[in-house]
Amino acid sequence: MMFTEKANAIFQEVIDTYHIKDDVYQSFTNKYDKENDLIAHLLYRKCWIDTVQWHYEDIIRDPNIDPVAALDLKRKIDASNQDRTDMVEYIDAYFLDLYKEVNTKKDASINTESPAWGIDRLSILALKIYHMNEEATRSDASDEHRAACQKKLDVLLEQRVDLSTAIDTLLNDIAAGDKYMKVYKQMKMYNDDELNPVLRSQK
Numbered sequence: 001m002m003f004t005e006k007a008n009a010i011f012q013e014v015i016d017t018y019h020i021k022d023d024v025y026q027s028f029t030n031k032y033d034k035e036n037d038l039i040a041h042l043l044y045r046k047c048w049i050d051t052v053q054w055h056y057e058d059i060i061r062d063p064n065i066d067p068v069a070a071l072d073l074k075r076k077i078d079a080s081n082q083d084r085t086d087m088v089e090y091i092d093a094y095f096l097d098l099y100k101e102v103n104t105k106k107d108a109s110i111n112t113e114s115p116a117w118g119i120d121r122l123s124i125l126a127l128k129i130y131h132m133n134e135e136a137t138r139s140d141a142s143d144e145h146r147a148a149c150q151k152k153l154d155v156l157l158e159q160r161v162d163l164s165t166a167i168d169t170l171l172n173d174i175a176a177g178d179k180y181m182k183v184y185k186q187m188k189m190y191n192d193d194e195l196n197p198v199l200r201s202q203k
Helices: 003-021 036-059 065-096 115-136 143-176 197-201
Strands: none
Touching: 003 036, 003 115, 003 143, 003 197, 065 115, 065 143, 115 143
C-alpha cells in the first residue's frame, strides 16, 4: 500500500466520525495507539484538528455572531493553528527517524516542502472534497448549484490524485537517497510574548 492510500483512508475515517455528532465541542478519542502505529495516530489527530478548525471557520463567519463569542472563537482558532503546526512537525519528525539510515546520494536534492506539509494539504483537501460533495448532492439546492459544485468536486478529486502521487514520489525518492529532507521549526512570532510587541508590552 502506498503511504497516501493509508493517509487518505484515515482522513476519511476522521471526517466521517466527526460528522456523526458534527459538534466542534465533542470529545476527541484517537482510535490508533501511538505505540502500535505511530503514523496512523499522528494522521488521525492531525485531521481531527483540521476538521474542527474547518467548522470553527464556518461559525466565525456568521454575520450575527456575538462579538464576545467571536473573540473567544478567534482564540480557539489561534490555538488550533498552533496545534496544527505542532502536528506537522511531529509527522516530519516521524519521517526523519524513518529515513535516518538512508545513504543520501551526492547529487540528491531537497524538495520545496517537507513531506508533512504536503500531508497537511492532503488533509485539508479531504475536507474540501467532503463538503463539496455535500453541496453537489444537496437536495434543497438548485440544479445549477449542484452542477457547479460537481465540477469543482471533479477538480478536487483530480487534485487529490496528483497530490497523493507527488507525496508518494517524494517519500520514495527520500527512501532511495535521491532527495533529502530538512525540517525548519516554525518560528511564529505572534504567540511569543517576547517577540510580539503587543504581548511584550503587557509584561
